[in-house]
Amino acid sequence: MRPQSTQYGLPLILEDLSGQVNKPTAYTDLYDRLRVTCTPSSSSKDLLQLAFKLGSNGRPGADAVIDIPLKKFDGATISYAGGAVPIPVDAYLRKVKGLSSRSPCRRFTASDSHSYTWSLVQSNPKDKSTLAWTCTQSDSAAVVAEYTVNDSNVTGSTSAAVLTVEEHCSGIVLELLTTLTLVRHIAANKL
Helix, strand or coil: CCCCCCCCCCCCEEECCCCCCCEEEEEEEECCCCCCEEECCCCCCCCEECCCCCECCCCCCEEEEEEEEEECCCEEEEEEECCCCCEEEEHHHCCCCCCCCCCCCCEEEEECCCCCEEECCCCCCCCCEEEEEEEEEEECCEEEEEEEEEHHCCCCCCEEEEEEEEEEHHHHHHHEEEEEEHHHHHCCCCC
């Protein structure tokens, strides 16, 4: 699932072109090293299906797919290219113990065998439009990814939403994007 092999010493800086969860978007690296598209394609009005594709890798189909039943979040699944069967989201992206059951913070184990936690942080409590999600590696507490949204500064064709991924985690960027999409969906729908 490695999108690149060349190391530049720079994090991936992916602009989220729409900035909206569950809407068509593309994440494009500032230095053109990576592009990931996310396309909603529901097969019915009861199911939201999000398909993720890494660049133009020549493979037909999606590299990851999230299926979310619209009436109830239970039953949501995620699958990655090469995976045998879809994984239930509640088994893959688990609630963090010790936090409120309504907390959007979630933990997952990536294909690199490390555990990661997405947490919602409001950078300025007085300014509700500025939000940030941080992803930390659970065993070291090091921040490996951060997604920031600043609705108050949106101008022109930019969404003012950016995902920054530390370069050493570029091999799990698809997992970071899919889990980020899920935690944002959970927070937006108060699940």
